[in-house]
Amino acid sequence: MGNESESLSNFIEDIIGNDIRNNKNGGNVVTRFPPEPNGYLHIGHAKSICLNFGLAKKFNGRCHLRFDDTNPVKEDIEYIHSIQEDVTWLGFDWGEHLHYASDYFEKLYQYALELIKSGKAYVCSLNADDIRKYRGTLTEPGRDSPYRNRSVEENQELFVNMKNGTFSDGEHVLRAKIDMSSGNLNLRDPALYRIRKTSHHRTGDAWCIYPMYDFTHCLSDSIEEITHSICTLEFENNRPLYDWVLNELNTPCHPQQIEFARLSLTHTIMSKRKLLQLVQEGRVSGWDDPRMPTISGLRRRGYTPESIRDFCDRIGVARSDSVVEHAALESCIREDLNKRAMRAMAVLNPLKVIIENYPRDLTEELDAVNNPEDPEMGSRKILFSREIFIEEEDFMENPPKKFFRLFPGQEVRLKHAYYVTCTGFRKDEKTGKVTEVHCTYDPATKGGWSQDGRKVKGTLHWVSASHFTSGDVRLYDHLFSVPNPEGDSSGKVFTDFINPDSLMVIKDAVLEKGLAGAAPGDRYQFERQGYFCADIKDSVPGKPVFNRTVQLRDSWAKIMKSGKENE
RNA sequence: UGAGGUGUGGCCAAGCGGUAAGGCACCGGGUUUUGGUCUCGGUAUUCCCAGGUUCGAAUCCUGGCACCUCAGCCA
16 A cells, blocks of 8 residues: 555645644654444545544554444444444554543543532533523523532532432533633533433443543543544534643643544435435445445445545545545546456347357457556456357447447457458347347457458457356446435435436346456456446355446547437 | 634645646547547636735735534534
8 A cells, every 4th residue: 555646735734744843742643533433434534534544654653543432322333343344444554552432431530520629510400401591592692500500519429429320311411611601602511421321332331421522532532642633624613622621631631633624525425324324224235335435335336445545635635615526536446447457348238249251160269468557467368259249239220420339331340359340130120129230250350450451440348159157237326316415405305316226237247257257356347338346245256246336438428428418 | 693614717626925736527639459548738817706015916914705614411
């Protein structure tokens, strides 16, 4: 890894660079990636992972993986496993620094006691509804809770009893005593601890009170001696609270919170809640459905870690809200796979071609280059015979202008094989569908070359009709048919925009024989079509199943499309 | 109408007072046994708007406008 060229520096690197120059934090750089284990990681997280681990690498520091597991009702061990797998797959290593906020529960509890002792926190016995009413609104200040002035002793006793399970959920809450009239609502005596009589996936029933994000995150950062705590823009309003907690308490250090814009991608969604909904409602096959923007979905789709890292590099890091076009992601995987994917021929919608002057009982072995971009990948043998399959769309009875594939009288090249000329075809009288095409071949063009210098405009991929393997091919498209599925202008919800054609399954496609040996996860370019990956769950040698990662650029399709639009 | 942010081509994004990088997308030429790749060229007289400072402003100042975030005992 790491062959990505050093991307242009961003504002965060500038800040850290300055800090190092000023010997802040003794010149150390320690970052962290702090996911909550309540869902699978997605491409937006990849941006954060690349940023945090990338910064650590660039400045010779380290990056921790820390699970922000303070809400047992939403979290699960399954997510802890998947997150570690995904970060590792992306190519990053947290070394010894795998941490859990839950490991700090005791320390956090002591800090809370300290805050109570100094009169900066109190137990509030208002119910959730009343707390909201007392909070005021965006434009009106809030009012002090009637419990705001309980004595330190009373607060201590109450809090200890909260911890001991004396009370039930929602009866009390520990609050910071800050400023009920602050313009920043986060400072209007935010809740620090709540009672939750739920077992935690790691601490079991050891606790019945759980700390809130604002209390936990800054202290966890400080405990781990994080120097730069990087998060997304929506936490900007929480920064004053982050700083308040660290200022009021006696902590190891005071990390600097820096916010950047989260990633949005067109034609998909990034909300974990909505992705979970897609999974739960069975709209997709799971978190790792190849249409999902999750790391596991992209992996199954055939994306490489390198391509995702390159993408994160290209999109940059800034503070303005942005929506990156999905085409930018596709460009990255095409560039990567063009260089490394083995070529193969596969016919998705077969149309039989009979080469009339080719001997009936002859089978030839022909050489096919594995990757024209990389001679070191060598070549393979492919089988040719009198009857072959070509792509249905590569033949037209009445072609439009500039169609240089097969049609009556036209000569084309069969890739790696021969020049053939169409002499006729058969059609189903009822459907009007072409059922077979007849050609003659020129024996002097073996390999696809003509000694007489005769040029041919079209080159088709093909597979011998008596030498092939069959397998299912899954053609994926955008999960959503509109660029911004979140748009609720017309009262529609995101599921209304699900693309009904996001998955098209081709049963028993005609595949070059060698493809029978594809191992799960193997990636190929099917000539003239796109990049495909043998499914890591469903593909087995001998009966392969391929997922289309991305199509090749198709300027012919573009011409046809714009032609239709201009009609 | 409170507080905090952001506005540079279709989409990202550099730029930090010296005369608009780069990528994606798009358009056109060339090469090509993938209508792929590669390659060459084109695409912002202008940086949300209006004033001002300056020899000189996307960069500094003033005033507007637009958009985003915040009223969970979620993170």
